[in-house]
Amino acid sequence: MAVYKVTVATGDMVEAGTNNSISITLVGSYGESRQTTVSFLFLPGKERSLSVYCGQDLGPIVLIRLHKWRLFLEDAWFCKDVRVTAPNGTLYRFPCYQWLEGVTTVEVREGSGKKLVDDKLQILKEHRSRELAARQEAYRWKNFAQGWPRCLSVDSVFELDSNIQFSRIRANNFTGFLIFQGASHFLSGFLLRRSSWNSLDEMRTIFSRTQGRDIGGCL
Numbered sequence: 420m421a422v423y424k425v426t427v428a429t430g431d432m433v434e435a436g437t438n439n440s441i442s443i444t445l446v447g448s449y450g451e452s453r454q455t456t457v458s459f460l461f462l463p464g465k466e467r468s469l470s471v472y473c474g475q476d477l478g479p480i481v482l483i484r485l486h487k488w489r490l491f492l493e494d495a496w497f498c499k500d501v502r503v504t505a506p507n508g509t510l511y512r513f514p515c516y517q518w519l520e521g522v523t524t525v526e527v528r529e530g531s532g533k534k535l536v537d538d539k540l541q542i543l544k545e546h547r548s549r550e551l552a553a554r555q556e557a558y559r560w561k562n563f564a565q566g567w568p569r570c571l572s573v574d575s576v577f578e579l580d581s582n583i584q585f586s587r588i589r590a591n592n593f594t595g596f597l598i599f600q601g602a603s604h605f606l607s608g609f610l611l612r613r614s615s616w617n618s619l620d621e622m623r624t625i626f627s628r629t630q631g632r633d634i635g636g637c638l
Contacts, residue, residue: 423471423480424504427457430497430516431464437487437496441519444484445503447477448540454486461496480511481543482528487519495520495581501527518581526550 423445429435440459445452450473458467480503487496498515505511512530519525526546538544561572 421473421476421506423452423473423477423506424468425455425457425471426466426468426502427461428466428499428501429461429463430499432497433463434495435463435497436461436465437494439487439489439494439496441496442486443471443501444486445471445473445477445480446482446484446542447480449476449478452477454484476506479509480505480529481540482526482546483513485515485519485525485527487524488522493521498525520581 425443425445427441427443429437438460440456441461442454442456444454452471452473455469455471457469461467483501483503485498485501496519498517498519500515501513503511503513513527514530515525515527517525526549528543528546535547538547559572560569563570
């Protein structure tokens with residue numbers, strides 16, 4: 420019997436964890452494992468480890484399948500990555516970095532970069548074909564108006580998959596940065612000044628220096 424050590428990592432952002440059931444299937448060059456339950460509870464920033472028992476050596480692990488299902492309430496899960504250690508000690512890494520929502524199965528390839536010609540196994544060729552079809556479906560384009568650049572063929576950003584949407588964390592960070600910049604300009608231009616402005620040109624000079632200093636610090 421071949422025993423594979425598997426570690427599943429959850430992202431550390433807010434609400435990345437889930438109380439839905441997550442299971443995994445290992446797919447190797449010589450065969451695949453049975454579907455094995457990882458856990459019913461994942462916490463943000465934490466890892467879950469388990470052993471997957473197989474009747475035979477699967478060979479090099481080329482991809483994994485993550486299965487998510489729920490008993491009652493939907494609870495989306497953000498998978499960071501999965502690491503698989505084979506019986507011979509070889510470590511395989513599977514970067515995921517995506518949300519799993521609803522009852523779904525997601526296939527993740529091993530992290531080594533490969534071109535189309537490198538896909539010798541039929542299962543990898545089929546996976547690449549399905550992934551391409553999914554991308555073409557998700558990123559359809561339309562003409563907004565004559566002479567305008569083309570845009571995504573959706574009526575609202577909420578129609579997009581959550582992995583495509585601009586994340587709330589980024590949005591909050593961006594908003595916070597704007598507030599900070601605005602407050603910095605306000606404090607530098609008004610609250611810290613003890614005398615009246617002499618002219619509009621003097622005001623422009625003060626604000627241009629402040630803005631240049633802030634931008635330089637960000638870079």
